[in-house]
Amino acid sequence: MEQISRGHSDPRDLPQANGDRWLLARNPDTGRVFVRHEPNLPSGGQVADIEIGAFLIAAGNGPKKQELLWLIGSLV
Numbered sequence: 001m002e003q004i005s006r007g008h009s010d011p012r013d014l015p016q017a018n019g020d021r022w023l024l025a026r027n028p029d030t031g032r033v034f035v036r037h038e039p040n041l042p043s044g045g046q047v048a049d050i051e052i053g054a055f056l057i058a059a060g061n062g063p064k065k066q067e068l069l070w071l072i073g074s075l076v
Helices: 052-057 063-075
Strands: 002-004 021-026 033-038 048-051
Touching: 021 063, 033 052, 048 052, 052 063
Parallel strands: none
Antiparallel strands: 002 021, 021 033, 033 048
8 A cells, every 4th residue: 555645744644633644545456546544542443444535525624634635636
């Protein structure tokens, strides 16, 4: 899996104050691009891969969604 992001100490992810990680990722074998959520251990730590469309239509317009939109915009 490749991870893509911008402007952070680790250029692959968006660390959150609560310890969660949100990543824009790509499976190099299939080319599938998705958002990966790696929650902190106290909240269960269960990794979830979310289709980009589902992530974008979910309620809210927080910093994670803004970052993803910026990344998409930087590709075109």
